[in-house]
Amino acid sequence: MKEAVEGEKRAFMSGNEVVAWAALAAGADFMYGYPITPQNEIMHYWRRLAPEYGRGFLQTEDELSAGFATIGGILSGKVAFSATAGPGTVLFQEPLSMAEMMRIPLVVVIQQRGGPSTATVIYSQQEVTLACFGGNGEGLRLVYSTSSHQELYDYTIKAFHRAWRYRFPTLVLGDGYQAKMHEALTLYNPQERGWGKVPAEPILGLDRKGSVRHLRNTFSVEEELAETLRRSLADYRKAAEELVEYEFLGEWGGELLVVAHGIVGRAARAAVRGLRAEGRRVNFFRPITLRPFPGQAFQEALRASGGALLVVESAQGQLGRIIKEALAEEESGSFQTLYRPGVGITAEEIMEAVPL
Amino acid sequence: MRSWKIVVAGEGGQGVQALAQTLALAAYHGGLESLYIPNFGIEQRGGVSLAMVQLSAAPIGAPKFQIADLIVALSPRSYRRCFQHLGPETMVLYDSSLMEPPRVEDQVVGLQAYDTIAPEAFAERVGRHPRREESPPPGRRLIAIPASDLARKHLHPRVFNMIVLGAIGAITGMVELELIKEALAKKLDRRFAKDPDLKENNFKALELGWEKGTQAAKEAAVGAEV
Amino acid sequence: MSELSMPRSWNRESKPHRFCPGCGHGLVLKALGEALDQLQLSRRTVFACDIGCSLLAWDFFDVDSLQTHHGRTIPVMVGLKRAQPEQVAVAYTGDGGGYAIGLQHLISAAVRDDAITVILVNNTTYAMTGGQMAPTTLLGQKTETTPFGRDREETGLPFKGPEALAALASPEAYIARGTVSKIKPLTKLLVKALQRQLEGHFSFVEALSTCPTNWRTNARETWGFLEQVMSSYYPVGEFPAGAGAREEAQLTS
The missing domain is CATH 3.40.50.970 (Thiamin diphosphate (ThDP)-binding fold, Pyr/PP domains)
Structure with a gap:
């Protein structure tokens, strides 16, 4: 070729x-x-x-x-x-x-x-x-x-x-x-x-090597x-x-984390740079892999930013929902799950899953 | 100026996109950061054609912007589409042989994403203009270049947009004339090879535009026709 | 069926097969198996079945196979064949997949003369979903969605696939209709279809088939419906392709 x-x-x-x-x-x-x-x-x-x-x-x-x-x-x-x-x-x-x-x-x-x-x-x-x-x-x-x-x-x-x-x-x-x-x-x-x-x-x-495949x-x-x-x-x-990839701009002691992805990430990055030039301690996080989402890195970035968050996107909360799930994981003490993809769930299983 | 945000607005067929793309390409060849984006709609032909170009020494952020440093208007109705990109410091370059001095609106509330396909009435509504003025307020710079008349008189009507491009080059002062010529030659290499007169005419138009633009930049007088 | 009568291209481990008693799928697949044997193609073939009862054939053959749905067997085989022209590609689908939800794929592959073989089983009903009207359901025929019999006023005439394709397909395409009541002629049609693929052209065989489960018929009634009722509306035989495409349509400029 x-x-x-x-x-x-x-x-x-x-x-x-x-x-x-x-x-x-x-x-x-x-x-x-x-x-x-x-x-x-x-x-x-x-x-x-x-x-x-x-x-x-x-x-x-x-x-x-x-x-x-x-x-x-x-x-x-x-x-x-x-x-x-x-x-x-x-x-x-x-x-x-x-x-x-x-x-x-x-x-x-x-x-x-x-x-x-x-x-x-x-x-x-x-x-x-x-x-x-x-x-x-x-x-x-x-x-x-x-x-x-x-x-x-x-x-x-x-x-x-x-x-x-x-x-x-x-x-x-x-x-x-x-x-x-x-x-x-x-x-x-x-x-x-x-x-x-x-x-x-x-x-x-x-x-193809190997036996017949169905x-x-x-x-x-x-x-x-x-x-x-x-x-x-x-x-x-x-x-x-x-696989997870992301971009982070900022450091510990931030007052706010701005999160954006894709082309909006450019505007957000420029805005964060501008604010930082004015002395504001604003951090920037851009997930490059939206799926799988870099949840751990995001949570660390958020902690570095004092927990305050601004999500920016050209949609009504589609990235926002992904972020919310990542936040829920962060607060996993109160967010429990019983996930059984594709199979039935009995009352007994749910009772067992309820924490003591 | 370290960076320029430019809107070029005209009618479909006036060569707005080619002009904007050539400018961006020339700046790129000159080692600048440069970004061109067409404001495209669903129509294949006709209607208003808008393009945005950013030239900068530093990395460029979002591809579209609200307030332009320079609006280049080649028809009255396309200029109306640009209200949303007008700021107090915006310079307006227009083809004075095609249109009257454009009205300039203050306190224009712009929306980033409204586009060429929006019907005129809708575009007027989204670019709110609380007060209209016939004469431009102080501080605003209007530059009139009768590009179409110049082209018709001295060269060929078709190259009027190259006069405009030359003028933009001179006014922004970020790209050398030679680089614009090179970019154009690159874009039209086959047609230039076939028709040397075409190349000659285009280059002359660029030079003429450059000359007029240089004068205008020097005078920088409000409403001065050059 | 005895061990000896099984085509060599069949996967013995998946037999006895999963189709209902009296279902025609087994017979179509037997004819296909024999055609593959006769042309010694099983080592070169990829077999793709669709959703609906045809999906039960996912491990029917001792050849690489896959399962898809909604008539998309055809584009999958088109894509595979375009990328690997040495492959023999067989798309196996029902009348719903081929004539309703995936009709655009069938027509487009025929028009483009994609070198694949499409085998479509016409049993006049959506069988796996519980016996609803298919494009091929005959007028007056009762199904779950035509409980008083298919009414022309409401749903039009039954769809004649080979006739429609013959009008649209590339003239080099091979188009035929057979029936599971005449298994040897059906096998012959399939052999010809595969040969046409080997020559680099599109081929299509509709097989009239049976569904006693959804027809709610006994053995005699089943066979009677197939041989008398279905065969009279859906004539078996070959349909010369390209009737509508013989004129050279090359644009000269």
Whole structure:
């Protein structure tokens, strides 16, 4: 396969173009896509560049097909991805759920637009809940929220590696601003930065080692599902320790912690810098992985800031809800849980779970 | 000035996006931090076209902003879209051959995300303007350049936006003329190769704009036509 | 069924299979197994089943398999085939998955001439969900959602898949309808369909099938409905594709 990027080079381009270059540089083999604004130029650039580098593209009949065809490509051992936005992200929950169940390394770049429904083609941060917890499952996904073209490049590359290593669907959560704005970044060959090749291998079919494999998505009894979920949840918890990423600006003795993610993180960081220049002791925390959420780091940052919190987002509390869950964990003395995904709960079990 | 926040507003087809993108690209080539974002809507053609450009020596924060340092207005109705970005220090550069001196609103309450697709009436409503003034208040700088007339008279009507771009370059003083030329040549390399006259005309337009902009920056007189 | 009569491509460990007594799925899968054997394709094949009763075939064959839903077997196989053209890809689905919730995938794959084989089992009902009306439910036929018989005024005419596809598909596509009441001809159609895939083209076989559980029929009534009622509305045979696409539509500029 011809290398898309050799050495390092500075470039000035739109975010959608950045994603196409990142996927090429990461060694992605195939993109399956369906038009929706504001992600279209990812497809446009990929489609134009792909033949030169021996990569493939298919425009499908809808987002469902884009997601499932990507899964098909991945099953054959190819590094495949798609990109979508808004109502497309809603439809993508179906393939994402399947990928979650079957542990298929589905990579999707989401350029958030306004919602609900078709709303605007411009921008929002309203697809956080869908990206993190959409689908009829437990949200066993890896979600990177980027805040600059450099991060869009870095984390698109990383998404392929992490997806294939941990076998959870992986989303790069951008937005319409990031999609359309032009700014500078450094393109590089990931192999020259120690990334190696994306650890892809056939999951079904030709060139696969081992005995015949029957991949299952439906179970006859609750316990079969519970056992499958138990394993996935355990894997996810373990992976979370290695996967969480965040940015923190500040120190102990702060008076307030400003929390924002993605593009809003830039405004928040600038605001915090401005306030600090005025002598205010304001700290800044930006989760880069929204899922798994860097809860421990967040709690430490919050303690460093005297417990006061300002959550900023272009949505009505979607990041806020994630933060609240992290706060509840902090106060775990009064926040107990009895979670039994996919199986029934008896009165006896609840009585046992009630603390003495 | 260490940084510039610029809004370019015009009609679809006036080349607003190309102009803004070229400016940002030139600044990038000049080693500056630079960010360009189109205010895009659902229409493929027509309507008002807005672009935002930030040029700075320091890293740039949010891609959009409320108060602009410079508003470049190429049509009356697109200028109305910019009320929300007017502050007391905002400089307004307009094509005086296409429009009357624009009204300048004080105490404009801006909203960051309202956009080109908003219907005119709605845009007026969100950019509240408690008082209208025909003559600009002191401190506000209005720069009139009859770019369209100049282009028609001396070059070619199509290159009027390059006169505007040259003027922006001179007024902001952050990007060298040569860098703007290079950025434009890079953007239009195929068309320039096919048609050397096109290149000649565009470069001349940039130079003319630069000259007019330099004069305007020197005079910095309110409402002065150059 | 004796051990000896099992196709070699079947997974012996998952037999006896999980379908109801009298269900036609086992027969379609037998025909498919024999077709795979005949062409010696089982080592090259990936088999994908859909939601509904077809999902019970998830470990039916001794070939790599997967389960999906809502007719998405087709895009999964399209994606896999595009990324790995050496693979033989078989999408197995019911009439709900193929003709209702996933119809766009079926039509689009046929129009694009994706080199996969789609096998659609038509038993005139949504069986696993408890016997609701399917696109293929016949007029007057009683189901849980047409308790007084399917009414044309309310729900239109039953969907004729191969006829519709033949009009839309690429001229190179192979389109046929068989029936589990004639298993040898059905096997032949499946062999031809797989061969067409090997030649690089789309192929589709609808198999008329039985569902005595939801039809609430005994063995004689079941067979009678299949052979007399269904077969008269749904003629078996091959449907030359591309009737509507023969004109060259290449834009020249």
